[in-house]
Amino acid sequence: MLNLNMQRLVIAFLAAGLLAAPLAAQAKPLRIGAQADAGTMDPQAQNIQTTITLLSMIYEPLVTRDKSLAKAPALAESWTAVDPLTWRFKLRPGVKFHDGSPFTAADVAFTIARAKAPTSQFASYVAGTEVKVVDDLTVEVKTTVPDPLIIDKLLYVPIMSKVWSEKNNALQPQNLREKQESFTALNANGTGPFKLTSRAPDSKTVLDRVPSYWGKMDGNVTQVIWTPIGSDPTRVAALLSGELDLLVDVPAQDVARIQQNADIKIEKVDEFRTIFFGFDLKNDSLKYGEPGNKNPFKDIRVRQAINLSVDRDSIVRTVMRGLASPTTQILAPKNVGYDPALDKVVTTNRDQAKKLLAEAGYPNGFAFTFDCPNDRYINDEQVCKTMATMLSQIGLKPTLNAMPRARYFPKIWDRDTSMYMMGFNSPYFDGMYALETMLMSRDDKKGEGIYNYSNIADTELDQAIAAARAELDPRKRHDMQAAIYKKITDDALFVSLYNQVLVYAMRKNVSTPVRPDNWLEIRWVSVN
Amino acid sequence: MMSAIIARESVIGRLNGWLARSWRSDFAHDFRRSPIAIASMAIILLYVAAASFPSFFAPRPVFDLATLDFADAFKPPAWLAGGDWRFLFGADDQGRDVLSAIIYGLRVSLFVSVAAVALSVTIGVTLGLVAGFFGGLLDSVIMRIADLQLTFPAMLVAVLVDGLLRASVGQRFHEEFAVLIIIVAIALSGWVQYARTVRGLTMVVATHNYVLAARMLGRSVPFILFRHILPNVATPVFVVATIQLAVAIILEATLSFVGLGIPPTQPSLGTLIRVGNGYLLSGEWWLAIFPGLALLVLVLAVNLLGDFLRDALNPRLK
Numbered sequence: 015m016l017n018l019n020m021q022r023l024v025i026a027f028l029a030a031g032l033l034a035a036p037l038a039a040q041a042k043p044l045r046i047g048a049q050a051d052a053g054t055m056d057p058q059a060q061n062i063q064t065t066i067t068l069l070s071m072i073y074e075p076l077v078t079r080d081k082s083l084a085k086a087p088a089l090a091e092s093w094t095a096v097d098p099l100t101w102r103f104k105l106r107p108g109v110k111f112h113d114g115s116p117f118t119a120a121d122v123a124f125t126i127a128r129a130k131a132p133t134s135q136f137a138s139y140v141a142g143t144e145v146k147v148v149d150d151l152t153v154e155v156k157t158t159v160p161d162p163l164i165i166d167k168l169l170y171v172p173i174m175s176k177v178w179s180e181k182n183n184a185l186q187p188q189n190l191r192e193k194q195e196s197f198t199a200l201n202a203n204g205t206g207p208f209k210l211t212s213r214a215p216d217s218k219t220v221l222d223r224v225p226s227y228w229g230k231m232d233g234n235v236t237q238v239i240w241t242p243i244g245s246d247p248t249r250v251a252a253l254l255s256g257e258l259d260l261l262v263d264v265p266a267q268d269v270a271r272i273q274q275n276a277d278i279k280i281e282k283v284d285e286f287r288t289i290f291f292g293f294d295l296k297n298d299s300l301k302y303g304e305p306g307n308k309n310p311f312k313d314i315r316v317r318q319a320i321n322l323s324v325d326r327d328s329i330v331r332t333v334m335r336g337l338a339s340p341t342t343q344i345l346a347p348k349n350v351g352y353d354p355a356l357d358k359v360v361t362t363n364r365d366q367a368k369k370l371l372a373e374a375g376y377p378n379g380f381a382f383t384f385d386c387p388n389d390r391y392i393n394d395e396q397v398c399k400t401m402a403t404m405l406s407q408i409g410l411k412p413t414l415n416a417m418p419r420a421r422y423f424p425k426i427w428d429r430d431t432s433m434y435m436m437g438f439n440s441p442y443f444d445g446m447y448a449l450e451t452m453l454m455s456r457d458d459k460k461g462e463g464i465y466n467y468s469n470i471a472d473t474e475l476d477q478a479i480a481a482a483r484a485e486l487d488p489r490k491r492h493d494m495q496a497a498i499y500k501k502i503t504d505d506a507l508f509v510s511l512y513n514q515v516l517v518y519a520m521r522k523n524v525s526t527p528v529r530p531d532n533w534l535e536i537r538w539v540s541v542n
Numbered sequence: 543m544m545s546a547i548i549a550r551e552s553v554i555g556r557l558n559g560w561l562a563r564s565w566r567s568d569f570a571h572d573f574r575r576s577p578i579a580i581a582s583m584a585i586i587l588l589y590v591a592a593a594s595f596p597s598f599f600a601p602r603p604v605f606d607l608a609t610l611d612f613a614d615a616f617k618p619p620a621w622l623a624g625g626d627w628r629f630l631f632g633a634d635d636q637g638r639d640v641l642s643a644i645i646y647g648l649r650v651s652l653f654v655s656v657a658a659v660a661l662s663v664t665i666g667v668t669l670g671l672v673a674g675f676f677g678g679l680l681d682s683v684i685m686r687i688a689d690l691q692l693t694f695p696a697m698l699v700a701v702l703v704d705g706l707l708r709a710s711v712g713q714r715f716h717e718e719f720a721v722l723i724i725i726v727a728i729a730l731s732g733w734v735q736y737a738r739t740v741r742g743l744t745m746v747v748a749t750h751n752y753v754l755a756a757r758m759l760g761r762s763v764p765f766i767l768f769r770h771i772l773p774n775v776a777t778p779v780f781v782v783a784t785i786q787l788a789v790a791i792i793l794e795a796t797l798s799f800v801g802l803g804i805p806p807t808q809p810s811l812g813t814l815i816r817v818g819n820g821y822l823l824s825g826e827w828w829l830a831i832f833p834g835l836a837l838l839v840l841v842l843a844v845n846l847l848g849d850f851l852r853d854a855l856n857p858r859l860k
């Protein structure tokens with residue numbers, strides 16, 4: 015009798031154990047460290063990859079990418095071209111936002127309209143489109159001219175709930191440039207696999223798995239703990255000591271040290287991001303420089319001199335520890351419009367540079383201040399320090415003004431700069447976006463020239479870009495874009511340094527693909 | 543002519559007499575017999591000399607970027623493989639000599655901390671004299687403010703003052719005023735020590751007969767405070783100031799280390815350590831360790847000297 019009781023007890027314990035074991039195994043938190051926080055929880059307020067990545071765990075677009083980076087259905091089950099100007103999207107039925115409201119065509123129309131607002135940073139993706147709600151689960155997106163990239167662009171427009179936005183007075187994207195505080199700065203309501211559980215800007219953001227998520231998760235992460243740590247050594251130390259599972263921006267100088275740790279592995283990919291410098295090409299006098307000076311950067315010889323002063327190999331060797339490839343153009347390889355012929359590295363030639371400066375009327379150089387972020391790109395401040403040294407060596411008198419991204423981007427958005435650092439990653443692997451947003455004359459409504467921080471205003475260039483944009487034949491479009499990029503390089507509109515190598519470091523039990531656009535896809539991350 | 547010579551001789555004579563008396567004094571006697579005090583003093587003198595004439599002591603230029611060569615970047619200290627005797631303590635990411643950077647950094651660190659201590663002595667001693675001499679409401683107000691401030695750590699007060707001053711100066715001019723801002727921030731965080739010390743002593747000294755006599759003679763209050771009372775309360779202030787100097791050096795380094803202090807364009811020791819800290823994991827340890835050691839030795843020397851002064855100048859310990 016006693017024996018029987020014992021047996022029951024043992025069985026009960028075993029059963030409890032069997033039940034408990036999978037429960038315990040199910041909790042898979044992923045602690046991610048990054049050099050800076052996502053600036054907002056509003057999916058249309060900040061076009062910075064960090065913000066896009068974090069919000070893509072909460073919000074979803076109509077179309078996403080699969081592991082081969084081909085377009086794949088997300089909130090749209092399918093899409094077809096009705097005519098050259100119209101795409102019809104069949105929306106996924108039964109999808110719910112995290113607040114429980116159903117996802118419908120009205121949300122798509124609302125989101126795209128919201129993305130066109132003046133405070134939106136995603137206006138260029140939806141400029142000129144018209145959305146027609148056909149029925150609850152069908153929408154048509156019309157463009158004014160045939161746009162071969164419209165589907166790719168919609169990848170960057172995650173869908174918000176119309177009802178939720180109206181209820182919470184979030185009809186306009188947060189105006190980060192005016193430092194506006196809004197409901198959407200701290201709250202989110204998407205359809206994605208994770209919902210926002212807690213948000214402490216610049217310190218910690220916690221996302222939890224939504225059990226009722228409609229889609230498929232290749233990975234098994236149940237919770238994301240996002241911790242921005244500005245200091246490079248502190249961030250790396252946090253990974254080494256086991257406080258973090260994944261670093262998405264490993265400082266180049268620490269890669270060798272991290273590799274020695276048996277618990278950590280490193281994943282690398284050539285990122286589609288080029289680091290370069292731009293100049294104020296509009297104002298007649300130099301805003302940040304010797305008073306009364308005319309703007310030397312408008313003279314092509316000055317820009318060429320700067321181009322010749324840059325010792326790209328040294329920057330790559332000392333600051334980037336080999337984790338970058340020198341370049342002289344502003345588009346990374348494997349993008350549409352990339353021409354390898356333009357990537358012949360310029361040999362540093364300080365004498366020639368000084369000669370050009372003298373010809374331009376600056377035999378003794380000139381003083382100016384240039385702006386850099388110190389928490390946006392890998393080793394950005396060190397690169398700028400090195401740049402200052404190199405510019406000094408051809409007789410210029412540069413002053414470096416380095417600041418956090420939260421101050422940097424509003425400043426250069428206001429075109430309040432004489433020379434600035436930029437790292438550009440043309441989305442959807444096509445150089446058109448960079449041309450449209452950085453080189454066309456500024457027109458916020460059309461989304462053109464929004465990142466034209468140099469204030470380039472060249473009608474011929476505008477026309478050439480518009481013509482390439484309208485070209486439907488991929489081959490021809492590629493050639494047209496390549497020709498424009500050649501002109502940019504020939505005119506030395508920018509001084510390019512290198513293409514970054516993207517390095518992720520993670521604990522041995524974490525696995526994730528590393529995308530060249532630095533978009534961490536949480537559905538693919540596994541923790542074992 | 544004659545009188546000038548006599549005057550000069552009498553000055554020299556008085557100086558000689560003063561030196562002779564100083565040499566025979568208890569204080570000098572104690573000093574001569576304390577190897578720690580002598581060593582500390584020697585180190586401090588060396589630091590002060592290096593900071594005063596950096597271009598003489600520093601082997602290489604630091605601020606002229608045009609003289610740097612990227613081939614020298616990250617050279618290790620001279621005695622290690624790959625080292626170069628032109629760079630005794632190695633070179634940084636720009637190929638800048640670390641030893642030279644330390645010497646120029648020392649100049650900023652010492653200037654800031656000495657100026658900050660001088661300012662906080664001025665504020666603290668004045669308030670202490672006033673509070674102790676007048677008493678009453680004035681005393682209560684001053685000392686309650688002091689008590690209140692003592693409940694915050696000096697670091698917190700300095701960060702607060704620094705933040706307020708930066709905000710009022712504006713981001714654009716911050717760099718120009720950075721040194722001034724940090725001096726004021728450190729000074730305002732340290733005045734309480736002097737005020738409390740001086741106040742207590744003043745209350746005692748103010749009852750002495752020579753002070754009463756001066757008051758009866760109708761001497762003005764400032765004259766009595768600075769002529770009669772101050773000299774009699776100055777010795778402890780001197781001791782506190784020496785110890786506070788070490789605190790100010792550390793405070794400046796800490797503020798600069800967390801990025802609130804001196805900007806990298808005119809680096810202090812703290813700024814150098816902050817910049818070097820970024821390379822600790824990547825193997826270029828010399829960028830942080832040598833400025834750190836320089837700071838350690840300086841603060842240790844100042845502290846030991848302060849300890850010596852406290853013992854030597856305190857008659858009760860005799």
